[in-house]
Amino acid sequence: MATEATGSAESAAGMPQLEFSTFPNQIFWLVITLVVIYFILSRIALPRIGAILAERRGTITNDLAAAEELKLQAAEAEKAYEKALADARAEASRIIEKSRAEIQADLDAAMERADAQIAEKSAESEKRIAEIRESAVQSVSEVARDTASEILARFDAKADAKTVDAAVDARLKEGGMA
Amino acid sequence: MAEDTGGFAIHPMDQFIVEPLFGGDTVHWYTPTNVTLWMALTVIVVAALLIAGMRGRAIVPSRIQSIAELAYGFVYKMIEDVAGRDGVKYFPYVMTLFMFIVVSNFLGLLPWAFTTTSHIAVTAVLALAVFVTVTALGFVLHGTRFLKLFWIEAAPLPLRPVLALIEVISYFVRPVSHSIRLAGNMMAGHAVIKVFAGFAGALGVASVLPIVAVVAVYGLEVMVAFIQAYVFTILTCVYLKDALHPAH
Structure with missing residues (x-):
């Protein structure tokens, strides 16, 4: 044990690695350390880490599958949406066409009615104008006859009513009023 | 260490001395030493990372859980790629080696830390464990066909005996290179850092230069700490492949 007692002092110059007296000590503690680490790893740490890694791989695989599924669903939904859109467009144009035809029909009917009313109104008006004109001509010939008779009376000229009427009619015809 | 001696006294190897934790000078095989302390810390860090870090068991991992899962996936894929599907059985064994080495290497980078993997006694046991296990596995699985x-x-045909001799020698050199590579890398880097630190203590104003060098070497050491753990693990996988599929 004397060499071991001076071991520290000696090794300051040499290599402590070659201090063989410390070998049993190092080897003893190393073996204990390795056994402890081995049991820690093989009993607790490694199975646990392996399980977590496997779980993660499983989760990732599942998530990828789910993502693929969702992608398919999304594509389907898009297709359905496109179809609904096309249907709606077709329906809309159909409704527009129908409305246009209806409106056109209404419009035509209204136009016809209006035309008929206008024609009726104008016929009535024409009739009344003709009446008024007729009565006006009547009045003029009456006034002319009376006036002629009066003038003749003032000149003491005798004239029968027949002659006067004929003269007035002739004059009116000449004037273009009849 | 070297800094407080005032003079130009650098003891870059002092950091590797195995000392009893609770006083005394003798190091029996059962004495709790700084080796015990730092190995216990390694166990605690491994447990903290791989058990406490995974406590959330989240599908979307937290940062620590990500690191734990990365370590798991890293080693798992390494075995699968190098040793094949049937090598996955030995995953806990390889993962134990990887976690011990990588955590020890990184813990050793802390100031005042003791780097357990810088000791040839430790790495030799690791390498011999791999060597013995792989050889035994080869004979158990394939019998004499393992040869x-x-x-x-x-x-x-005339070349085969010569090649066989070379192959056998290289096979038995494997644990030596396997262990010395790791211990040597760890020891050299830490010693270089300590040497530069000693210069920094002695040079006064000009100590800026060694401090810059310490920073640079420290960055390198962070890389080496991971790479050496990786190299040790992947070589373990390669040897495992030889045992599982001995035919070239």
């Missing part, structure tokens, strides 16, 4: 590993049938 075909050394008898290269692709080579011309």
Whole structure:
């Protein structure tokens, strides 16, 4: 044990690695350390880490599958949406066409009615104008006859009513009023 | 350490001394030493990372859980790629080696830390464990056909005995290179950092230069800490592949 007692002092110059007296000590503690680490790893740490890694791989695989599924669903939904859109467009144009035809029909009917009313109104008006004109001509010939008779009376000229009427009619015809 | 001696006294190897934790000078095989302390810390860090870090068991991982899962996936994929599907059985074994080495290496980078993997006694046990396990596995799985590993049938017949000799020698050199590579890398880097730190203590104003060098070497060491753990693990996988599929 004397060499071991001076071991520290000696090794300051040499290599402590070659201090063989410390070998049993190092080897003893190393073996204990390795056994402890081995049991820690093989009993607790490694199975646990392996399980977590496997779980993660499983989760990732599942998530990828789910993502693929969702992608398919999304594509389907898009297709359905496109179809609904096309249907709606077709329906809309159909409704527009129908409305246009209806409106056109209404419009035509209204136009016809209006035309008929206008024609009726104008016929009535024409009739009344003709009446008024007729009565006006009547009045003029009456006034002319009376006036002629009066003038003749003032000149003491005798004239029968027949002659006067004929003269007035002739004059009116000449004037273009009849 | 070297800094407080005032003079130009650098003891870059002092950091590797194995000392009893609770006083005394003798280091029996059972004495709790700084080796015990730092190995216990390694166990605690491994447990904290791989058990406490995974406590959330989240599908979307937290940062610590990500690190734990990365470590798991890293080693798992390494075994699968190098040793094949049937190598996955030995995953806990390889993962134990990887976690111990990588955590020890990184813990060793803390100031005042003791780097357990810088000791040849530790790495030799690790490498011999791999060597013995792999050799035994080869014979258990394949019997004497395991020896075909050394008898290269692709080579011309006269060359085969020579090649067999070379193969056998290289096979037995494996644990040596396997262990010395790790311990050597760890020890050299830490010693270099300590040497530069000693210069920094002695140079006064000009100590800016060694401090810059310490920072640079420290960055390198962070890389080496991971790479050496990786190299040790992947070599373990390669040896495991030889045991599982001895034919070239």
